[in-house]
């Protein structure tokens with residue numbers, strides 16, 4: 001028989017390993033819950049809650065087909081070894097995983113064991129991320145061709161061998177403490193096909209215009225990220241359904257047609273970014289723990305405990321928009337792209353805290369934590385990649401632009417509920433109305449200017465520029481051709497449009 005090892009792909013539709021293994025005969029559908037993975041500093045209570053939910057949904061899918069998902073609690077290698085002694089395991093079918101260092105090291109150990117024991121471990125490409133990529137040139141073409149391949153149907157027949165399951169532990173058993181996660185509506189729990197359909201047919205019409213507003217984006221963005229992170233739906237399924245929907249909307253006219261077209265275009269671009277960012281981690285593992293560009297090792301940001309870090313973590317910086325974003329994230333597990341970028345920018349530039357501290361904290365808060373996107377984005381918003389424009393967000397300006405009436409602030413920072421609209425973004429200007437709210441943790445302008453000077457001094461060094469080119473060759477987006485890129489380096493080093501990279 002063959003083992004189908006489910007990892008971050010908790011679905012049946014478009015599941016290559018499952019379909020191919022079922023076509024060969026009996027299978028053992030396996031999920032291994034690894035206690036050591038759940039002791040890593042980037043995972044959390046809220047991730048475990050989602051996992052429990054998705055595993056029970058996957059199990060229901062097996063039960064409906066007269067089968068059962070086998071859950072084993074233990075480290076992957078001993079679990080697989082033990083199964084191999086009790087069953088005649090010919091092959092293991094799984095997706096190729098590009099996750100954190102723990103999963104990479106575990107897979108290397110398993111590969112050694114399967115090779116030594118003549119067990120055929122077949123790993124399938126899960127999305128647009130390519131293993132052992134020789135060059136970034138032409139990657140987008142590979143992505144597009146993968147997205148257009150036929151989707152694997154749910155197997156019509158699933159024959160399973162018999163094997164006992166372990167009980168799924170609780171959060172308490174896993175020593176995962178409550179982390180403030182109390183979402184009002186948890187889109188992560190609704191069936192992914194329904195979330196996608198409502199986005200493509202109703203919620204997404206003003207996606208492009210509303211994706212950055214903290215209140216509107218909660219509905220106008222697809223909200224598929226947690227599903228994608230746990231693999232309950234494949235990127236290819238999302239891509240193809242979006243393409244079909246694009247065709248259906250062609251009979252619309254005027255603004256409606258324009259809006260939907262813009263939405264689908266932006267959305268599909270982001271589906272590509274998803275894989276593009278994970279590809280960076282695949283090609284440069286150290287993105288998780290090292291500055292992408294070594295010149296920024298000289299920045300000497302704060303790496304140890306600091307009161308500023310604690311206040312940022314709790315949403316008590318005295319900058320209302322930053323605090324509202326952080327408190328909302330703690331409670332709901334999700335916030336839009338721009339707000340994530342602003343939270344990181346504030347910590348990395350204004351508070352001068354090293355991204356290796358803040359990224360772990362945010363990883364635990366994002367229900368959709370995906371290492372490849374996360375660390376690349378955190379480094380981008382901290383100015384340590386060497387290939388992106390330095391972007392320091394002004395939190396007051398961001399608040400005025402995206403929450404002009406202060407509704408989002410008042411929702412999440414109740415201390416400011418009675419503050420007049422004119423002062424809600426700068427409450428320190430009316431100290432008599434401040435009440436229990438905090439004074440600003442830093443001078444926004446001075447800290448921004450000091451950060452900008454320090455980072456640009458390094459960025460402009462000749463040696464830094466030549467290293468940037470090597471980094472771009474390895475992991476940079478090829479949206480622009482290399483020639484264009486090299487030409488642009490001679491003028492002003494502006495490499496990409498707004499968030500492309």
Ligand SMILES: Cc1cc2nc3c(=O)[nH]c(=O)nc-3n(C[C@H](O)[C@H](O)[C@H](O)COP(=O)(O)OP(=O)(O)OC[C@H]3O[C@@H](n4cnc5c(N)ncnc54)[C@H](O)[C@@H]3O)c2cc1C
Pocket residue numbers: 211221222223224225226228229267270271273274275277335336337338340341344366368369370371373374377378381499
């Ligand atoms: C500092 C920082 C950390 C981030 N960490 C994560 C993370 O751990 N996991 C994660 O999924 N996203 C991360 N993002 C990217 C982005 O913020 C989220 O993907 C998005 O907000 C998820 O909401 P959505 O599904 O409604 O997105 P939509 O706007 O509906 O986009 C659809 C999908 O496209 C992908 N996507 C969207 N924007 C981006 C982007 N800028 N880069 C790469 N892929 C993108 C995601 O898979 C997303 O689910 C991070 C962004 C920043 C600035």
